[in-house]
Every structure is written in C-alpha cells, then in structure tokens.
Amino acid sequence: MHPLDTTRALMEGTGSGADICLRCGSRSIGLCAPLDAGMLDDMAGDSERHALDARDAIFHQGDTARFVYTLTEGMARLTRVLPDGRQAVIGFRFAGDTLGFTPATEHAFGAEMLTRGTICRIERRRLDTLFRRYPLLERRFLDLCVRELAASQDHILALGRFSAEERVAAFLVSLAEAQERRNHAGPVFDLPATRADIGEFLGLTLETVSRAISAFRRRGWIRLHGHNGLELVDRAALIGLGSGDRPGA
Amino acid sequence: MHPLDTTRALMEGTGSGADICLRCGSRSIGLCAPLDAGMLDDMAGDSERHALDARDAIFHQGDTARFVYTLTEGMARLTRVLPDGRQAVIGFRFAGDTLGFTPATEHAFGAEMLTRGTICRIERRRLDTLFRRYPLLERRFLDLCVRELAASQDHILALGRFSAEERVAAFLVSLAEAQERRNHAGPVFDLPATRADIGEFLGLTLETVSRAISAFRRRGWIRLHGHNGLELVDRAALIGLGSGDRPGA
DNA sequence: GCCGGCTCTTGATGCAGCTCAACGGCGATT
DNA sequence: AATCGCCGTTGAGCTGCATCAAGAGCCGGC
Incomplete structure (x- = not known):
C-alpha cells in the first residue's frame, strides 16, 4: 500500500x-x-x-x-x-x-x-x-x-523512515492524486508550493528538494511546465520509490 | 510551549x-x-x-x-x-x-x-x-x-525539525509527564521501551538513542536505576533542549 | 554455577543531506 | 526596457547521524 x-x-x-x-x-x-x-x-x-x-x-x-x-x-x-x-x-x-x-x-x-x-x-x-x-x-x-x-x-512514517528522494517522490504522487480526485483533467498538475514549502513539509532543505526534483527530471520521470506545472511521465517509478518498499532495505 | x-x-x-x-x-x-x-x-x-x-x-x-x-x-x-x-x-x-x-x-x-x-x-x-x-x-x-x-x-514537528538529542529529551520529559498525570509518585519513572523502540519512534537508530541518554547521564541531567528506572534530575535542562527553542537556530 | 541470548554501551568509519555560496530565470514595478 | 526581488539550480565542503563492530552487563534456563 x-x-x-x-x-x-x-x-x-x-x-x-x-x-x-x-x-x-x-x-x-x-x-x-x-x-x-x-x-x-x-x-x-x-x-x-x-x-x-x-x-x-x-x-x-x-x-x-x-x-x-x-x-x-x-x-x-x-x-x-x-x-x-x-x-x-x-x-x-x-x-x-x-x-x-x-x-x-x-x-x-x-x-x-x-x-x-x-x-x-x-x-x-x-x-x-x-x-x-x-x-x-x-x-x-x-x-x-x-x-x-x-x-x-x-x-x-515518511519523516522517520524515508530518504530525501523517497519523501519527494511520495509527495509528488500524492499531490497529483489529490488533484485527480478533484476532477483535474490532463497530465499537467499544479505545484503552487515553493521548494522551501515542500522542504518544510518533508523535513528537508529547499536545496535537497530541488536536487531530488532535478534528479527525477534527468531520469525522465517528471517534466516541469513553466513554474507551476508538473507532469508525471513515469508515475510507476515515483510510486516505487515513494511507497517504502526499497529493495534490499 | x-x-x-x-x-x-x-x-x-x-x-x-x-x-x-x-x-x-x-x-x-x-x-x-x-x-x-x-x-x-x-x-x-x-x-x-x-x-x-x-x-x-x-x-x-x-x-x-x-x-x-x-x-x-x-x-x-x-x-x-x-x-x-x-x-x-x-x-x-x-x-x-x-x-x-x-x-x-x-x-x-x-x-x-x-x-x-x-x-x-x-x-x-x-x-x-x-x-x-x-x-x-x-x-x-x-x-x-x-x-x-x-x-x-x-x-x-519533532521528526522534521529536531536534532537527535532534542528528540530524546522531549521524549523523556513527555514520558515522565504521562506517568505523573497517572498519579505516579516518586522521582523514578518506568522506561519499559527499549532503545530500539525509542529509536523507531523518534526516527533514530538505537545507538544514537543510547548515546543521547549517555550524554544526559554524563551531564547529570538524568539517572538510571536498574534497567527500567529513569530519574529526571535536571528536568529544566531536558525541557530546554526538547522544547524547540534552540538558542541561535 | 555456567551458558546463551538479549540489551546496552562505546568506538571507528562513511555518507546523506545540511550549509554556504554563486548564478540564472522570471515576473512585477515603474 | 531597465531594475529589483524572489525562486530555482548547481557546486563544494562539512557534519550529524547511520553503519559496522566489539565487548560488557543482565537474566533465565539448565
């Protein structure tokens, strides 16, 4: 789950x-x-x-x-x-x-x-x-x-047990799901929270959040559209990382 | 607070x-x-x-x-x-x-x-x-x-923002207060949770919990009585550390 | 009494993420 | 169009805590 x-x-x-x-x-x-x-x-x-x-x-x-x-x-x-x-x-x-x-x-x-x-x-x-x-x-x-x-x-659980990338992945997925539940259409979601907001939510610094998002982008897992738009290209990868079943942990 | x-x-x-x-x-x-x-x-x-x-x-x-x-x-x-x-x-x-x-x-x-x-x-x-x-x-x-x-x-808040010692201090104080609220008499409290339990609660390893407790003991803030007994000698010091008003942070 | 298992402690080492710093992009204001 | 302030990105170095390891204290079983 x-x-x-x-x-x-x-x-x-x-x-x-x-x-x-x-x-x-x-x-x-x-x-x-x-x-x-x-x-x-x-x-x-x-x-x-x-x-x-x-x-x-x-x-x-x-x-x-x-x-x-x-x-x-x-x-x-x-x-x-x-x-x-x-x-x-x-x-x-x-x-x-x-x-x-x-x-x-x-x-x-x-x-x-x-x-x-x-x-x-x-x-x-x-x-x-x-x-x-x-x-x-x-x-x-x-x-x-x-x-x-x-x-x-x-x-x-996330704050106590997840790595930085796991936390950011879980956050992005839950954000997308929250918007889908509200009848959001299309692949691009709003991300109105700043890196600092996300960091303060996840117990990380804004730099660490930025690095995680950049890493996901480099791996082709997400795409950013303008300053507020977020697209989950490979949602399965994000869910895998953010669901707490890290292989070999 | x-x-x-x-x-x-x-x-x-x-x-x-x-x-x-x-x-x-x-x-x-x-x-x-x-x-x-x-x-x-x-x-x-x-x-x-x-x-x-x-x-x-x-x-x-x-x-x-x-x-x-x-x-x-x-x-x-x-x-x-x-x-x-x-x-x-x-x-x-x-x-x-x-x-x-x-x-x-x-x-x-x-x-x-x-x-x-x-x-x-x-x-x-x-x-x-x-x-x-x-x-x-x-x-x-x-x-x-x-x-x-x-x-x-x-x-x-504690998991996202507190250092290891701050978390352990806050935990010990809250444990003592919980027992006082239940009409516990005397200065020695029960600490039935193992270091591993405490660590899993606070998002730390058992070694880090042990080190924090040892540090408090060395500073004279607490005393351990047997394997289950805990005495808060300098509660004010623990509260100061565990209340999140770290000077200069 | 002796042994095996569990918990706790302490030390040595490594690394994930924090800190500090520089820079680029973009929107708002004028 | 120029300026300013905010946000995001990236790099370099440091550090707090995790990890690995070894040993000590304690308890129950035999």
Whole structure:
C-alpha cells in the first residue's frame, strides 16, 4: 500500500457528494457532502464566504478558534512555528478540505493561502448548534478526523523512515492524486508550493528538494511546465520509490 | 510551549473522571470518564477484559477492526510496517488510553504490549449502538481524536525539525509527564521501551538513542536505576533542549 | 554455577543531506 | 526596457547521524 494512501482515503471520503453549499455557491466537498437539504439551508444561513489572495493568512497560530473553515477554491498550507523561529509546514489543503476544527480555544497552527482562492467559514458555536440538531454532521467530522489522523501517521512514517528522494517522490504522487480526485483533467498538475514549502513539509532543505526534483527530471520521470506545472511521465517509478518498499532495505 | 504539550492536553482531557468501569474494575480514564451511570452499565455489559503479557499483540496491522480497546493497565506501543520490512513505532499508549478506534475496516497499525497489563475491549458495532443512544460518547471520541491529531502534529514537528538529542529529551520529559498525570509518585519513572523502540519512534537508530541518554547521564541531567528506572534530575535542562527553542537556530 | 541470548554501551568509519555560496530565470514595478 | 526581488539550480565542503563492530552487563534456563 502506498504510505500516503490514507490521504487519498480521506479525500475520497469527502468527494462523493454533488450538493451545493447554498451560500458559498461552490461544489461542496467538505462539510456539506452527505447532508440533507434542511441542514444545508441551516449551514448556508450561518456561513460567510471570503475571497483571499495568495499568501493571505486564513488564521494564525494562537488565534482564538472562533471559526471553522472550508477551503472552497485554491490551495493552502498549514504551518507551525517553534519558539526559536524554526518553522514547519504540517500539511497542505485543497479545495473542499475543512480547516481549523478544534475543541481547543486556540488554533495550534496557522493556515495561509498558496494561491488565490475562497474560503467559507462558520462560527464554531453555530456549528455546535448544528451538531445538536444533526448528529450525522458530528459523525462526519469524527470520520474526517480519524482519517486525517491516519494521514498524519503516514507522514510520521515518511519523516522517520524515508530518504530525501523517497519523501519527494511520495509527495509528488500524492499531490497529483489529490488533484485527480478533484476532477483535474490532463497530465499537467499544479505545484503552487515553493521548494522551501515542500522542504518544510518533508523535513528537508529547499536545496535537497530541488536536487531530488532535478534528479527525477534527468531520469525522465517528471517534466516541469513553466513554474507551476508538473507532469508525471513515469508515475510507476515515483510510486516505487515513494511507497517504502526499497529493495534490499 | 513544549512541543509535546498537546500529548499532555490529550491525557489531561481524559484523566478527570473518577468513574469506575464496572466490568473492568479499573479506574477508567479513557472511554468511560464523563459518562453517566446508565451508559457505564451499558458499556460494562458489552465489554470484555483480557490480561496480556509483555510482547503480546493486542491487534495486528491489517486485522479487521472488530473491536475498540481501552488499555487499563500497562504500556503498549503502536507500530507500522512498510512493504520492505522497515518498521516504525508511531506512538506509545498508557493505562487509560483508547486504542484501535477507526472508521476503516482494517487496523492501519498494530499494537503490542511492552509490559504485562490488561485491556478492555468492546465490539465496534456495539459502540456504534452506544453512540446512537448516548451522543455525548461520540462527542467524547471526537475530542479525543482531535487532540490526538494535535499530538501527531507535534511529533511531525519533532521528526522534521529536531536534532537527535532534542528528540530524546522531549521524549523523556513527555514520558515522565504521562506517568505523573497517572498519579505516579516518586522521582523514578518506568522506561519499559527499549532503545530500539525509542529509536523507531523518534526516527533514530538505537545507538544514537543510547548515546543521547549517555550524554544526559554524563551531564547529570538524568539517572538510571536498574534497567527500567529513569530519574529526571535536571528536568529544566531536558525541557530546554526538547522544547524547540534552540538558542541561535 | 555456567551458558546463551538479549540489551546496552562505546568506538571507528562513511555518507546523506545540511550549509554556504554563486548564478540564472522570471515576473512585477515603474 | 531597465531594475529589483524572489525562486530555482548547481557546486563544494562539512557534519550529524547511520553503519559496522566489539565487548560488557543482565537474566533465565539448565
């Protein structure tokens, strides 16, 4: 099994519904998918939509966790900062993903847009009201949460056990799969994260990420199109490297 | 903030109740804490208790996820195996922690006892029935899950950004705090995990873990008592090293 | 008591990835 | 079109940790 497959499972679990989040107007993949019409009306009445530019913060680490967010367009990164200033990217989020849901009073990490996009937010306490009215919604959050936990464990495995090239290969494949799951057509994917972002996600320096990507390019495994375009030419090779069955290890 | 503090938060969240899980007979910290008497009766009727020896498996990676477990005595480790045989310890669990709760059909990781101990297990579908009867129980699982997710993110941060000694220091402190939270008295803590277990948890080799522990001992920060006893002599030094505010980084 | 196996420790060596540095490409601004 | 700042690439050297190896302490079995 691909070690990042649980990420796929998480997203597949959210991608089936074709409901429309009334207020947001977007195809709702995250919050609204398996809900009935009455619930959607309630949520739409309680939520607000906001447009954001690339690099805008959605919320900051330490902010009071007043809202829960759904990313309706664009791509974002989740970051945590250590006391000494070292920073880590904890994850990336795509259109349809839910952000910032926590029972704590403060956000343990920050979220920033990597591209332009829009978010849809609902007050935490209104969501609690909806939980009481629609137990299915709470169940849905529990499932999402457990799946995200499994994805975190995959990432822990990758950080603890994978070489630099293995990590980058796994990342590129999971990025492509995430976009395919969102009905992306064509062989060229978006890669809006910088080398530094990827490095901070994978526990590597930007130079090491750059070298791995160059190596894949030299081997004919990938092709870069402009500064944002990524094409997986030999996906099997990348999956082989990124799946953790290194021959003779 | 200590980067492993969310682990503490997770456990504090479960440590407040003094209820007794009727069938298990143990102080229930995990499943049963904030529940009313009727719910406890229901759960006790549906759960079974088992005694296990050190090294016994509670469940295996890939097993059908038929049960949800509470560790009532002892210490366990959670492990994942990669296709090529590389293994990683993704976490440790203590008395009172809940194990193996997942909406998936299979366990994504295995769990093995590190010490003798007992577990209390309940069938997954009976738990679902209880969820329907007691929505508060489901809410409790959601909170636990979000907190565990935060703990995973701390671990991701440690694996991606911490040096070997920083990781070992953070691990020793969090282990001591976990035992203090469980009303452990006295300055000497249990360290039932081997150097290899710790190394597989922290993404290090057993030799590197051993060297870090020896270095702490030489600096007078810790003392070892027999093969299982650990005393933190200078906890502040360990916290300083393990909290991620390395001076000048 | 003696032996075999396991864990821990410590030393020597090698290498993957970090650090430091230089440069080229591209978009934005004016 | 010129300039600036950011991002990416590549090279050279260094270092922290892995790897390999040897030996010591401890425990259970006989």
